[in-house]
Amino acid sequence: MSRAGLINLALFAMLPLTAGAALMLDEPFIITLATKVAILALAGVGLNIALGLGGLVSLGHAAFFGIGGYAMGILASHAQSFTPLMQAPFLIEGTKSMPVIWLVAVIAGALAALAIGALSLRTTGVYFIMITLAFGQMLYYFAISWPAYGGEDGLSIWVRNGFPGLNTLDPIQFFAIAFVLLALALWGAGRLAASPFGLALQAARQNAERVETVGLSPYRLRLVAFVISGAVTALAGALFADLNRFVSPTMLSWQMSGEIMIFIILGGVGRLYGPVAGAALFILLEHVLGGLSDFWHVYLGLLLLLVVLFARGGLIGALAGREVAHD
Amino acid sequence: MTEPLLRTENLQKSFGALRATDDVSLDLRPGEIHALIGPNGAGKSTLIKQIAGGLAPDAGRVVFDGQDVTALSTVARARAGLGRTFQISALAMEYTVLQNAMLGALGQAGSVWRFFRPVMGDSALRLRAEQALERVGLETLVTQRTAELSHGQRRLLEVAVALTLRPRAFLMDEPMAGLGTDGSQTLTAFLDDLRREAPILLVEHDMDAVFALADRISVLVYGRIIATGTAAEIRANKEVREAYLGEEAGV
Amino acid sequence: MSVILLIEQVLNGLQSGVMLFLMAAGLTLIFGVMGLINLAHGSLYMVGAFAAAAVAGATGSFVLALIASLVAAAAAGAVVELTVIRRLYDRDHLDQVLATFALILIFSEGTRWLFGSFPLFLDIPDALAGPVMLPGGIQYPLYRLVIIGVGLLVAIGLFQLIARTRIGIRIRAGESDREMIAALGVDISKLYTIVFALGAALAGLAGALVGAIQSVQVGMGEPVLILAFVVIVIGGIGSIKGALVGALLVGLTDTLGGVLLPGFFATFMEASAATALGSSLASMSIYILMAGVLIFRPTGLYGSR
Numbered sequence: 005m006s007r008a009g010l011i012n013l014a015l016f017a018m019l020p021l022t023a024g025a026a027l028m029l030d031e032p033f034i035i036t037l038a039t040k041v042a043i044l045a046l047a048g049v050g051l052n053i054a055l056g057l058g059g060l061v062s063l064g065h066a067a068f069f070g071i072g073g074y075a076m077g078i079l080a081s082h083a084q085s086f087t088p089l090m091q092a093p094f095l096i097e098g099t100k101s102m103p104v105i106w107l108v109a110v111i112a113g114a115l116a117a118l119a120i121g122a123l124s125l126r127t128t129g130v131y132f133i134m135i136t137l138a139f140g141q142m143l144y145y146f147a148i149s150w151p152a153y154g155g156e157d158g159l160s161i162w163v164r165n166g167f168p169g170l171n172t173l174d175p176i177q178f179f180a181i182a183f184v185l186l187a188l189a190l191w192g193a194g195r196l197a198a199s200p201f202g203l204a205l206q207a208a209r210q211n212a213e214r215v216e217t218v219g220l221s222p223y224r225l226r227l228v229a230f231v232i233s234g235a236v237t238a239l240a241g242a243l244f245a246d247l248n249r250f251v252s253p254t255m256l257s258w259q260m261s262g263e264i265m266i267f268i269i270l271g272g273v274g275r276l277y278g279p280v281a282g283a284a285l286f287i288l289l290e291h292v293l294g295g296l297s298d299f300w301h302v303y304l305g306l307l308l309l310l311v312v313l314f315a316r317g318g319l320i321g322a323l324a325g326r327e328v329a330h331d
Numbered sequence: 332m333t334e335p336l337l338r339t340e341n342l343q344k345s346f347g348a349l350r351a352t353d354d355v356s357l358d359l360r361p362g363e364i365h366a367l368i369g370p371n372g373a374g375k376s377t378l379i380k381q382i383a384g385g386l387a388p389d390a391g392r393v394v395f396d397g398q399d400v401t402a403l404s405t406v407a408r409a410r411a412g413l414g415r416t417f418q419i420s421a422l423a424m425e426y427t428v429l430q431n432a433m434l435g436a437l438g439q440a441g442s443v444w445r446f447f448r449p450v451m452g453d454s455a456l457r458l459r460a461e462q463a464l465e466r467v468g469l470e471t472l473v474t475q476r477t478a479e480l481s482h483g484q485r486r487l488l489e490v491a492v493a494l495t496l497r498p499r500a501f502l503m504d505e506p507m508a509g510l511g512t513d514g515s516q517t518l519t520a521f522l523d524d525l526r527r528e529a530p531i532l533l534v535e536h537d538m539d540a541v542f543a544l545a546d547r548i549s550v551l552v553y554g555r556i557i558a559t560g561t562a563a564e565i566r567a568n569k570e571v572r573e574a575y576l577g578e579e580a581g582v
Numbered sequence: 583m584s585v586i587l588l589i590e591q592v593l594n595g596l597q598s599g600v601m602l603f604l605m606a607a608g609l610t611l612i613f614g615v616m617g618l619i620n621l622a623h624g625s626l627y628m629v630g631a632f633a634a635a636a637v638a639g640a641t642g643s644f645v646l647a648l649i650a651s652l653v654a655a656a657a658a659g660a661v662v663e664l665t666v667i668r669r670l671y672d673r674d675h676l677d678q679v680l681a682t683f684a685l686i687l688i689f690s691e692g693t694r695w696l697f698g699s700f701p702l703f704l705d706i707p708d709a710l711a712g713p714v715m716l717p718g719g720i721q722y723p724l725y726r727l728v729i730i731g732v733g734l735l736v737a738i739g740l741f742q743l744i745a746r747t748r749i750g751i752r753i754r755a756g757e758s759d760r761e762m763i764a765a766l767g768v769d770i771s772k773l774y775t776i777v778f779a780l781g782a783a784l785a786g787l788a789g790a791l792v793g794a795i796q797s798v799q800v801g802m803g804e805p806v807l808i809l810a811f812v813v814i815v816i817g818g819i820g821s822i823k824g825a826l827v828g829a830l831l832v833g834l835t836d837t838l839g840g841v842l843l844p845g846f847f848a849t850f851m852e853a854s855a856a857t858a859l860g861s862s863l864a865s866m867s868i869y870i871l872m873a874g875v876l877i878f879r880p881t882g883l884y885g886s887r
Binding site: 195196198199200201202203204206207210211213214215216217218219220221225228232 | 383384385404405406409410415417421422423424425426430431433434435437438439441442443444445446447448449450451453456492495496
């Protein structure tokens with residue numbers, strides 16, 4: 005196995021090992037942190053499908069993360085107050101079932117990504133960055149100004165949603181759910197990268213003209229990638245809201261979009277496991293530096309600046325000892 | 332006379348005051364190599380772009396196989412069977428040689444909407460890609476990264492990708508550039524046979540290759556076609572000699 | 583809706599549009615000349631506002647405060663350009679986004695460190711306080727009128743600068759052909775620093791002027807930055823004229839949407855639902871405007887790329 009492969013395996017194993025050790029030491033807070041890493045990494049894996057494979061610098065992925073969060077918040081809040089979402093033309097009830105919530109989150113995220121992507125992908129480069137950022141901000145302001153679901157204050161749910169056969173209130177069991185979903189997403193993203201679609205998508209990133217000349221539309225390839233990416237990020241959003249039992253417009257904010265992107269960069273652009281390394285490093289920094297100073301974002305900013313200017317390979321690149329060659 | 336497979340009718344394209352394409356009508360008949368020559372800046376690349384898609388003419392039509400394709404995108408024209416190679420290599424540079432050829436085969440097969448099975452395990456696509464690479468003599472370089480290829484090898488890969496498309500007509504923009512004497516002789520021999528599979532509209536600076544290969548030659552000067560004819564006719568054409576060949580030594 | 587209220591709102595829209603122009607003009611210049619997307623432009627807006635608030639607090643002079651905002655933002659812009667930004671010109675957009683995002687983190691937290699988390703207040707100078715009577719019996723805050731005037735003056739000055747002066751000619755040359763301008767012997771890195779500092783100064787001025795109406799706090803720059811992006815998408819990247827037209831469109835749409843839409847829905851809906859729907863839609867109106875422009879002109883109203 006290559007050095008990068010070993011590092012990936014180690015990264016992957018690190019999460020359950022940390023959670024397991026925390027379980028034995030009776031440190032539920034550490035388990036929760038590991039869960040948070042798994043969920044944020046999942047969001048990063050989602051963005052990485054657009055960014056790493058498709059070269060689409062989306063600065064609006066918080067939109068999908070937040071949509072997933074609100075899918076959870078809206079369904080669960082209706083369920084806990086026993087009021088249906090709508091009665092006419094047909095009855096839709098809330099739910100406390102995670103699989104149903106995930107399904108709704110994924111579909112809502114995919115639809116939003118379809119709409120935003122269809123417009124944004126008409127452009128490329130800087131326009132695309134600014135437009136995704138703007139659409140993300142649109143949903144943020146919409147969530148703030150729409151009073152039915154908490155507006156600026158957000159929505160709280162009293163009890164974490166359920167999963168058949170598991171006690172989701174037990175931190176380790178909820179961790180297991182998040183970790184399995186992350187593992188599935190990593191596996192799926194790996195398959196996607198190697199698939200016919202992945203070959204064409206990555207070619208479109210490298211040279212769109214080439215892809216057109218073989219009779220494939222870069223726009224369609226990118227749009228499908230964007231939709232898949234939005235759906236995975238929305239799933240992460242639903243889990244994140246469940247972890248906190250709370251969703252607010254903050255999940256839709258542009259800072260959130262930036263943070264999801266940071267996970268990818270800190271880990272290493274163009275690497276399947278980059279978001280896992282990046283999210284772990286981010287949470288670690290938040291707790292180590294956050295403990296030292298209230299202003300830990302200054303250090304995060306400096307670190308990010310150094311990585312971007314001098315270490316494009318990120319953490320995995322540094323560990324594997326070579327930079328990834330990639331635009 | 333056989334019906335042309337590809338023709339342009341009175342194409343016009345201006346950039347500001349510059350007439351890059353001035354009333355260009357030319358055709359490509361089955362089984363032939365039609366070479367397009369002209370000094371630098373004559374508008375050859377502009378013309379190719381209008382034929383392949385990607386640049387809309389101001390006036391005139393492009394007709395491929397009886398169908399007006401002027402309004403169609405590059406993608407649709409490629410699907411219809413136009414196989415293009417680029418003057419400046421347009422390849423996926425991070426990919427291996429085989430991956431680039433696979434991309435062509437994938438585009439031709441139209442089976443891109445598969446998200447799960449590894450593409451490199453698709454034996455039908457792979458076979459087609461490998462065959463195309465073998466035909467241009469790149470079979471020993473399949474695992475090489477495209478960015479590491481020499482300039483000439485990239486030109487050959489361009490041709491190989493076009494082959495995987497099994498096009499009904501080739502548009503080749505200076506495939507000989509950077510190949511060196513041996514390389515261009517090999518490619519000349521290859522194109523000589525290839526015309527039986529599909530006709531070739533060939534833009535080329537290598538006059539030896541052009542006069543050896545072309546069934547017909549059109550000469551483009553300042554966006555206009557000043558002459559079309561066989562190699563002998565073009566050699567004898569006074570206007571061509573004055574406008575163009577006169578400056579190129581020894582023809 | 584009364585005509586007076588409508589005119590007031592139009593003026594409010596103009597005022598916010600003019601301030602957006604100051605932001606967008608710098609961004610679009612920096613993109614047009616250097617090909618750089620600068621997320622930290624909002625931080626320079628914040629720097630200007632904080633500098634103005636600090637100087638006004640210490641000296642009591644609004645004029646000094648404005649000068650301080652220009653100087654501080656231009657200086658911060660020049661320092662950032664010399665240390666970080668110039669390493670990014672040859673990088674891809676992803677690197678530019680990340681590095682300038684990192685700058686936001688550093689600027690925001692650094693400012694919080696220096697000034698604390700509580701908002702500062704910058705008072706409108708006495709001479710400009712209070713309303714003024716406009717023709718037609720409309721009372722309107724004098725300060726906001728002055729902002730509109732200052733913004734328009736800066737816009738005219740900027741157009742003159744680009745069209746008439748040596749540096750303007752160089753900026754235009756730099757937009758069209760970087761190698762040519764270098765070949766002409768212009769010190770391109772100096773030009774870039776100047777353009778970046780100029781854009782920063784405009785952002786800082788906007789921050790100070792708006793800071794006297796709103797509160798001066800960390801994070802104030804980014805919402806304006808994103809609005810400025812919307813302006814640029816609508817106007818077209820690199821076009822100062824597009825920035826002006828886009829800024830006024832966005833300013834007017836945002837302001838009028840908030841006033842008109844709830845009223846519009848109230849004509850056929852129950853009042854509280856109309857307010858909710860109207861204000862929600864109003865919050866999205868400029869983005870809907872942007873989407874509309876994108877559908878018909880993907881490169882913006884005055885864009886060429």
